[in-house]
Amino acid sequence: MDRTEKQAFVQALQAVFAETSFVLVSQNKGLTVADATTLRRRMREAGATYKVAKNRLAALALDGTSFQGISPLLKGPTALSWSRDPVAVAKTAVDFAKVNDKFVILGGALGTQTLDADGVKALAALPSLETLRAQLLGLIQTPATRIAGILQAPGSQLARVFAAYAKKDEAEAEAA
Missing domain, CATH: 3.30.70.1730 (Ribosomal protein L10, N-terminal RNA-binding domain)
Known part of the structure; x- marks a missing residue:
């Protein structure tokens, strides 16, 4: 050189x-x-x-x-x-x-x-930088999916209750 x-x-x-x-x-x-x-x-x-x-x-x-x-x-x-x-x-x-x-x-x-x-x-x-990023993204997304599940739960429970009453009413109507 x-x-x-x-x-x-x-x-x-x-x-x-x-x-x-x-x-x-x-x-x-x-x-x-x-x-x-x-x-x-x-x-x-x-x-x-x-x-x-x-x-x-x-x-x-x-x-x-x-x-x-x-x-x-x-x-x-x-x-x-x-x-x-x-x-x-x-x-x-x-x-x-x-x-x-x-x-x-x-x-x-x-x-x-x-x-x-x-x-x-x-x-x-x-862990590599990419692995750490993926883990961090997973940690960030986990609470969001839990919140969405919690918010959807009351609505789905109400729907199940209404469906149960509807079936009960149908069963009573058929029995009568």
Whole structure:
């Protein structure tokens, strides 16, 4: 990379760090090209990005951002992953690390909070943003359906009472 490419790379990473809420740092010693391709594909499917970056350039891009706390993790062959949904990145990375021992999660940062590998695993255990939205929508809709049921109940009970009186009257009329 020449100097202008390095500057462009640092600026691109700074733009990413300004937009995202979570950055994961992983180490990939001995990861094959096929494994790296599989990981990239899984990250892309989860809406995340996986990028191998030179540590010095990544550290320059981290300066002045809320993710400065992960700079000490940038040693050896590291890669950065990020997404708008922090749980998606963490889940994908943790799942991949379970099946590939050459991929090691070093830590990450969720906003200004620096996480170690256990913190990332705990984040991966949370439900995804889409699941949380669906649960919240369900909680919001449940009271509305209960209110509608309660409002309809008296009307339907009255209808049943009227129907019972009508049947009673019909039975008395037939008997007479």
